[in-house]
Amino acid sequence: MLLKDRVVLVTGAATGIGEAIAGLFAAEGAHVHMFDRDEAGCAAVASALRDAGYSAVSSGGDVRDAQRIADVARAAIERHGRIDALINNAGIFPRRAFLEMSAAEWDEMHDVNLKSMFHTSQAVLPQMVRQQSGKIVNLSSVTFHLGVPGLTHYVSSKGGVIGLTRSLAREMGPHNIHVNCVTPGAIHTKSEKNFVSPEQVQAFVDSQSLQRRITPLDVARVCLFLSCELSDGMTGQILNVDGGWAMH
C-alpha cells in the first residue's frame, strides 16, 4: 500500500475527481479526511468507504471559509498527530462570456479555485514544517495551456494555481515539502452533463491522442503518485492527465 497510515486532507471530495481520490487513497491505506460544501454527499461517500473497511471521515464546509478549513485541519492533526498530504481539488467552472461577466463572478471563481488553496495550505503547512515532510497536490486544468472562450475567469484562476504551486515549491523545498500540480483534460465525471453536450464530448476525444474518455480514476492515480514516495524527487511540477491533448 502506497499510503499506509498516511493522513490526507482532500477538498471537494463528495463527487467527481475528489471522490475518486478519496476512494483510491483510502484503498492505499491512508486516513482520508474529506471536505466538501455538499456535506451530505461527502458524508455518504465517507460512510461507504468505512463500510468497505477503510479509514475516512467527512466534514462539511466551504473552502472560502478560512476558519472552517483551519478547524478541520487542526482536528485531523490532533487525531493523528500529523498530516502527510493535502489535495486541493475543490473547484467550480461556470461559463460566462467575458463581456457579460460581473466582477462578483470573477471574484467568486478566484476565491473558490485559487484563494481557497491559500487557506488550506496555510492550515496544514505549519505542521508539515514541524514534521519536515509533506505533499501538496493542486488541481489546475489543461485549459491553462489551451485558453478557452467563456472561461477567462476559470483559466485565470487555474493559471494562478500553477504560479502558487511553483513558488510554494521553491519556498517549502528546504523543509522537504513537495508541492506539485495536476492539469486534467476533459474528465468523464457525473457532473459533466450539466456543462457539455455529447457533441462537445466527442470533440474533446478527437483532440486527444488516446481515443477514450479520461476518468476521475485516471486523475486520482496521478495524484496518488504525487502524494507518495514514488515522486520524492519531484516538486514544482505540472502533470497533464488529458489523454495526450496538450503537449509541452
Ligand SMILES: NC(=O)c1ccc[n+]([C@@H]2O[C@H](COP(=O)([O-])OP(=O)(O)OC[C@H]3O[C@@H](n4cnc5c(N)ncnc54)[C@H](O)[C@@H]3O)[C@@H](O)[C@H]2O)c1
Ligand atoms: N472535470 C474536468 O473535466 C476537469 C478538468 C480540468 C480540471 N478540473 C478540476 O478538477 C477539480 C475537480 O473537478 P470535478 O470535475 O471533479 O468537479 P465536480 O463539480 O464533479 O466536483 C467538485 C466538488 O467540489 C465541491 N466544491 C465546489 N465548490 C466548493 C466550495 N466552495 N467549498 C467546498 N467544496 C466545493 C463540490 O461540492 C463538488 O463535490 C476542480 O478543481 C476542477 O477545476 C476538472
